[in-house]
Amino acid sequence: MFLRFGICLILFIFLNQHVTASYKSYDGYKILEVPFKHKIAKRYVQNIDKHFGFMPDFLGENWKKEEAHFFIEKDQVAKVGDALKFSNISFNLRDVDSKMFTFSRKRRDLANSPISITDINTRYLSYDEQIQFLNNLASQFPNLVKLQNLGNSYEGRPITAVRLGDDGTNKPIVWIDAGIHAREWISYNAALYFIWTILNDPNYRQLLQNVQVNVVPNTNPDGYEYSRTTERMWRKTRSRFTSSKCAGTDGNRNYPFFWGNEGVSHSTCSEIYCGTRAASEPEVLALTNAIMREERRIKAYVSLHSYGQEILYPWGHTKNSHPSDVQDLIRVGKMMATAIQNLHGTQYNVMNSGDGLYPAAGASDDWAKSRGIKYSFTMELSPSDDYTGFILPEDRIFQVNRETFQALTTLVRVVSQEFANRTTTSTTRISAKFQRTRGFGSGK
Structure with missing residues (x-):
C-alpha cells in the first residue's frame, strides 16, 4: 500500500514538474x-x-x-x-504577475473519486473530467438528461451537448454554449454548474416541464486542453495550416454571417484569425449544423465568454445597426443583469456588441440571430478588470457560477412564458441580403 502511494506521489510530482517546465512563461509581458x-x-x-x-x-x-x-x-x-x-x-x-498563470493549472488527474459539484465550484477541470461529470449526471437522471455527440474537434475530441428535459415534444429550446475561446475558463464551469443545479434543485427543475435546454459546456476542447498544458492565454482552436507556423482559428470569427468582414484578421498568426472560409473549423461546423436542425424550436441562444461583466446583443458585425426587435433584446438583457445584481450586487452592462470599440464579424450571437432565434446574447462573465481577467481565482468560481445561473434561468423563464405550450411555427429568417461573406477585434 505504501509502495503504491509512493509511486503515485512520485508520478504526480513528475507530471507537475514536466508541465511546469514546458508551460509558456509570460515573464516580461x-x-x-x-x-x-x-x-x-x-x-x-x-x-x-x-x-x-x-x-x-x-x-x-x-x-x-x-x-x-x-x-x-x-x-x-x-x-x-x-x-x-x-x-x-x-x-x-x-x-x-506571471505566477497567476500557473496556480490554476493544478493537476488532479490521478484522483479516483467522481467529479462533484464541489469540484465545479472550486477548481477548473480537465476536458476528461468534464465528460466524466456529464456521464455521471446522465446516469443519475436518465429521464431528464440525454448526451449527444455533435461531432469531433480538429484533434478528435467529441463535442458533447447535454439535452435537458428532452421528452420528444415540441417544447421551445434555450441553447447555451461555452468556451469557444480556450482561455476563458470560468465559462466552462458556469455551464456545468447550470446543468447540475437545474437538475438537482426542485425549484428550477420544473422549468424543464415547459422548456428544453441544450447546453454545450465545451465547444473548443482542443484549445482548452492546450491552454491547460502548454499556453494559458491560448484563445483559438488548434487546427493546423500547412503554409503557416501558427495554428488555430478564432471560432467566434468563423460563423457564416458576414464572415471575414470587420473585426477580423486573415493572418493565421493573429488572435482574431477568421479561418480559411466560413465554418472552416469542425467545432463551428458541428455547432451550426446542430442548431440548424432545431432552429425552429430554439427561441434563445447564449454564448458564455469572459471577461468584462457584459450582456451583449446583436448586431456585432458593424456599428449602429440593430435588429428590428432590439427593444425586446434590451428588455430581457436587463432582466438578466438585474437577476445577477440582486444576488451579490455585481453589475453587468447591457449593450450592443458592435457599438463598443470594435465590430466583430462572424460571431456566434449574430449568426444565431440571423437564423431567426428571438433572443440571442453573448455573456462576458466576471471579472471586469485585468488584474485577474481570464485568470479568475478559484475561490471566486462559486460566486460567478451562481450569478450566471441566475441570469440563465431568468432567460429560460422568459422563453417559458412567451413560447411554451404554443404550436411551433416556422421562424422568419433574416433577409438573404445580410448573408454576405466579405473579407480589429473585440474580446467577443
Whole structure:
C-alpha cells in the first residue's frame, strides 16, 4: 500500500514538474491600458494596428473606466510605448504577475473519486473530467438528461451537448454554449454548474416541464486542453495550416454571417484569425449544423465568454445597426443583469456588441440571430478588470457560477412564458441580403 502511494506521489510530482517546465512563461509581458474618453484617443485605439504595425491581443474594454486593455508580448513592449508617446496618447503599461498563470493549472488527474459539484465550484477541470461529470449526471437522471455527440474537434475530441428535459415534444429550446475561446475558463464551469443545479434543485427543475435546454459546456476542447498544458492565454482552436507556423482559428470569427468582414484578421498568426472560409473549423461546423436542425424550436441562444461583466446583443458585425426587435433584446438583457445584481450586487452592462470599440464579424450571437432565434446574447462573465481577467481565482468560481445561473434561468423563464405550450411555427429568417461573406477585434 505504501509502495503504491509512493509511486503515485512520485508520478504526480513528475507530471507537475514536466508541465511546469514546458508551460509558456509570460515573464516580461505587459497589460496595456489606454483610456479612450476623448475622441482622439478612441480613434487611435480603433486603428491601433495601423499605429503599431501589428494587432495586439485585445483583452477587452473596461466600460466603467472607459479603457481599452491589450496583452503585449515582451518583445513588443518598447515599440508600443514609443508609438503611444509619439502620438501623445495617455497609457499605462502594467506588469503581469506571471505566477497567476500557473496556480490554476493544478493537476488532479490521478484522483479516483467522481467529479462533484464541489469540484465545479472550486477548481477548473480537465476536458476528461468534464465528460466524466456529464456521464455521471446522465446516469443519475436518465429521464431528464440525454448526451449527444455533435461531432469531433480538429484533434478528435467529441463535442458533447447535454439535452435537458428532452421528452420528444415540441417544447421551445434555450441553447447555451461555452468556451469557444480556450482561455476563458470560468465559462466552462458556469455551464456545468447550470446543468447540475437545474437538475438537482426542485425549484428550477420544473422549468424543464415547459422548456428544453441544450447546453454545450465545451465547444473548443482542443484549445482548452492546450491552454491547460502548454499556453494559458491560448484563445483559438488548434487546427493546423500547412503554409503557416501558427495554428488555430478564432471560432467566434468563423460563423457564416458576414464572415471575414470587420473585426477580423486573415493572418493565421493573429488572435482574431477568421479561418480559411466560413465554418472552416469542425467545432463551428458541428455547432451550426446542430442548431440548424432545431432552429425552429430554439427561441434563445447564449454564448458564455469572459471577461468584462457584459450582456451583449446583436448586431456585432458593424456599428449602429440593430435588429428590428432590439427593444425586446434590451428588455430581457436587463432582466438578466438585474437577476445577477440582486444576488451579490455585481453589475453587468447591457449593450450592443458592435457599438463598443470594435465590430466583430462572424460571431456566434449574430449568426444565431440571423437564423431567426428571438433572443440571442453573448455573456462576458466576471471579472471586469485585468488584474485577474481570464485568470479568475478559484475561490471566486462559486460566486460567478451562481450569478450566471441566475441570469440563465431568468432567460429560460422568459422563453417559458412567451413560447411554451404554443404550436411551433416556422421562424422568419433574416433577409438573404445580410448573408454576405466579405473579407480589429473585440474580446467577443
